[in-house]
Amino acid sequence: MLAKRSILKLAIIFFILIWFTNVDAAIYKWRDENGKTHFTDNLTKVPKAFRKKSFIKDLLPRKIKSEPKKKNTQSKRIDAIKREEPAEKEIKEGLTEAQRLAIEKVINFLKTDIHRYEKFYTYPPSRSKFRIIKQALASSTVQKQELLRQVNQHNLPVFKEIAGYFDESITEDKKSQKVMPTTITSTRQTLILVNRLKDETEKKTLLLIRLTLALKTKK
Numbered sequence: 040m041l042a043k044r045s046i047l048k049l050a051i052i053f054f055i056l057i058w059f060t061n062v063d064a065a066i067y068k069w070r071d072e073n074g075k076t077h078f079t080d081n082l083t084k085v086p087k088a089f090r091k092k093s094f095i096k097d098l099l100p101r102k103i104k105s106e107p108k109k110k111n112t113q114s115k116r117i118d119a120i121k122r123e124e125p126a127e128k129e130i131k132e133g134l135t136e137a138q139r140l141a142i143e144k145v146i147n148f149l150k151t152d153i154h155r156y157e158k159f160y161t162y163p164p165s166r167s168k169f170r171i172i173k174q175a176l177a178s179s180t181v182q183k184q185e186l187l188r189q190v191n192q193h194n195l196p197v198f199k200e201i202a203g204y205f206d207e208s209i210t211e212d213k214k215s216q217k218v219m220p221t222t223i224t225s226t227r228q229t230l231i232l233v234n235r236l237k238d239e240t241e242k243k244t245l246l247l248i249r250l251t252l253a254l255k256t257k258k
């Protein structure tokens with residue numbers, strides 16, 4: 040009994056010492072013909088007759104590598120879209136020249152619109168800032184309405200997403216045009232408008248990727 044306890048203590052001490060090393064390790068364990076248990080970290084020290092019966096337990100190094108940072112939601116969605124194949128109908132039939140032209144127009148608009156308001160984000164919130172953004176929105180709204188009319192002429196899955204975005208964005212633009220912030224409410228109203236435009240930037244980015252993939256379909 041004492042012998043077994045001594046062996047157990049030695050085994051525990053051995054595992055603890057291995058655990059606190061800075062290198063990866065493997066532990067080999069076997070029991071000889073007399074029933075005595077042996078431990079070693081050197082495979083060559085295990086008798087050949089017992090190597091098949093021995094087992095290896097990999098131990099982590101003391102310094103564990105940190106896990107990579109998780110991607111944010113937008114990055115994940117972008118990666119997922121990039122892995123998607125174009126819609127089956129688009130692959131089968133390809134795109135007409137009119138459809139390609141419409142896609143290119145929407146792509147050019149979205150790229151421009153993403154950068155349209157960036158210069159205003161650093162301005163302090165105020166009535167004047169709200170008024171300037173409203174003026175920029177007015178021009179953008181007219182372009183959205185024209186592009187919406189064009190995409191509604193084509194029956195493509197990707198255009199349904201574009202039309203849905205334009206419908207929603209135009210509605211919000213019109214609501215913003217009706218807002219007349221006062222000295223008291225100007226800060227809050229400006230922040231609301233800016234946050235909405237920043238949220239739309241993510242939607243535009245995802246739509247740009249889908250449209251670019253659609254353009255890659257064969258003619």
